Amino acid sequence: MALPLTNAAEFTVSEIAQAVKRTVEDEFGHVRVRGEISGFRGVHSSGHAYFTLKDENASIDAVVWKSSWPRLTFKPEEGMEIIATGRLTTFPRSSKYQIVIEQIEPAGAGALMALLEDRRRKLAAEGLFASERKRQLPYLPRVIGVITSPTGAVIRDILHRISDRFPSHVLVWPVRVQGETAAPEVTAAINGFNALAPNGPIPRPDVLIVARGGGSIEDLWGFNEESVVRAVAASRIPVITAVGHETDTTLVDYASDHRAPTPTAAAEAAVPVRADLIGYIDEIGGRQRHAMRRTASNYRDRLRAASAGLPRPLDLVASARQRLDHAASNLAAALRHAEQKKRIEFGRSANKLTPNLLSRRATELTTRLDNLRRRADTAASRTAERKRGLFVAAAGRLSPKALNNEIRHLRSRLDPLAAALHPAVARFVDQRRRSLDLAARLLEAADYRSILTRGFAVVTDAEGHIVKHTAEVKPGDAVHIQVSDGTIGATIGSGPVARKKVRPPRDEEGQESLF
Template identity: 70%
Template structure:
């Protein structure tokens, strides 16, 4: 036995490992393995995915390279039973064999339904299916966006039904409605419609319809993808889901603002019946006109009833006219009596109004006025003399030495107060000076001269007003252009031209382009 072992060929560990690797890869090649995913924790930092496939009796390591992982139609999930397609190989460093997976699919409809239910619970827990998120559909959308296959019967049914009910502007975003590219194309369509501008060359839809015909759960699986559900839930445009027949249910039905059992029903829910709407408007108009006529007739009857109790206009002024006539007659007699009475009073006082009496009265008043003036001069002179004597007496009692002492005493009391006043006001003055400097800097930062220093110019007309638009200038107008380093004058030449894009410095102006100077 020892001789046999001694004569056996020697192999290195690497040679044995490579031999086993070649044997496994050549014997099995591509295989399909059914098992349950275990130990999946998401992609590694390198982008690869590592997990284990197991059944009741054994387990096998599995790896999905980064490039293949992005192309997988179904992503690995913990506990999901799948059928993995790939090639068997070994990992010599740990003496293990493994399967390199290139395709992955759920193991039967039961696995798909389990995956679907788990995904539904996850998205529902995030609140994507809450009723509070649902938005009301527009009553009469101007533009309707349809996301479906452009070659199927679905789009024809939708267009035909819209044409029967209320012809509308329809935008079709063509997508594949099954297969591996279905989900990303639907996501792109929803996000693309939402990205359109309201007033752009392509109008932004007011309503979206995501539709396709019926099929198996595998055919409809693209509308169960998480990316599609999130895109529809995040859409700012209301969405109607019309995927499959009435018995088919996908996750987009929960996320959409409304679920229609069929694409035709989606078209019916999108717009009202035009003829019924016209009839309703005409009926409302007729009812409004009838109501207006009834209101006018009622007001007319009330006006007639109210006017019947009012007196005639002529009767209202008859009494006033009669009082005016009596007053006119009495006025003439009163004027005559007043004139006679004033004449008698004038004759009674006229003898006392002779020129001699007036001269005597004037002389008497002049004499009294002269006496009052003389008494006033004497009294004023006496008052001035008394005040002068009093002032001299007070001045004699005041000495210069006493005043100087009081002044020194007052200065001694005021000096500390002045120092305290200066010390108290110095911080306030400093704060005011700092605030003034800050305001000066802020004012300088807002100055338009900073803008001129960056290469801009200020254009003013002959009156000194700022020119804000080209249309306010005409050929021959005189303007001033102020730069950062000075001001120059200019005259507008040429006829006004249409706005043109300014070329780079040194480029030749286009035909019809005018220059400023």
């Protein structure tokens, strides 16, 4: 079959794809596309972000390269309506076209406010805005940390106001307060102040001020980022926020411990007025001095009133002095009377208490005491020496270490013996049981009573002795014949007994028995 003739040029698939790619990129090198984000699942492991922009009639694939992601002022979120700035290109492998996004902005203030409200509700649900977690500001901070731009009017207003009210040590952490790097820098500043050691070379602030001037919602958006809000909520140092004008409210204002309408108001909230403090202290000091004077005067009046009711000192000792004089006048006579009484009593017992008697009694008691002391000393010495010898002999054997060694040695000897004793005892008991069984069988076999059941009998005389020979009895003697089931009484006769052959007894099987 002949092919149709044609003069149309032939292209490969790659050539067509590259031609379409160049046409799209040349025609749409810079575009702004408005649409709703769909299919965003976060940043890919490669660092790129992929999602779809759509409206009610069409959709377009979108990609944010890893190098462009940090520069985005607003990060994409699922369902967010945005205006994406970038360029169109194609993906030849799947014959698709897509937009490479370089910047993202919300589609109007209404969308931005809706995003702000959604984020506020989310953070509030986590408890970051709860009033019970807010802390009291220090009354008189020694060091104040300020996080703001170092070149704006805000820092000058704060420093000027603090200097006017109460000059304090101020540490400034310079940050950008607008743009894509504002949120990371403010977050790093808050975390950096919290990381300072309380007694380190750089003093740790007692309170932080996060401030910037007014602006649009887009200008203030860095203070609505989650990282900044979470850093403020997690700060261990109380935070005062003054972002924008009095009517501006950002999410950090909800998370901070105190919200000031302006940076100047933040400085006023941080420190009191020094002159007011001095006046207040003077007033308190005057009131204290007045109270002390009034108290001292009151105590003085009470002392005077109490002293007026007390008796005079001379009146208190007059009665005692009189009793002393009376006793002194009677003392001499009482002493003389007592001396005479004791002299009479001594005269009555003087004969019984002659010096010789006392000396002899003292000599006897001294001799007995010396003898007892010598005997006690000797006995105590002998006892102590004997006890010391016994103790020295036993001390070496009674040391804890020696006793423990002896116990361990005996236990090491006892354990093998105990282990071998149980089988030996079992063997000994078993051997004794077998010996006893054998003896019992021999005893039973040798017992004459077992022979009686075979027809034999045992003859005993009147005294119970066994008759073994005919000469042991004579005619007329009484005898007892014991058979298997009892005893028969009999009398020995006088006539001769004819002897006949006696067949030996047989056992149950017909065999001759030995007994």
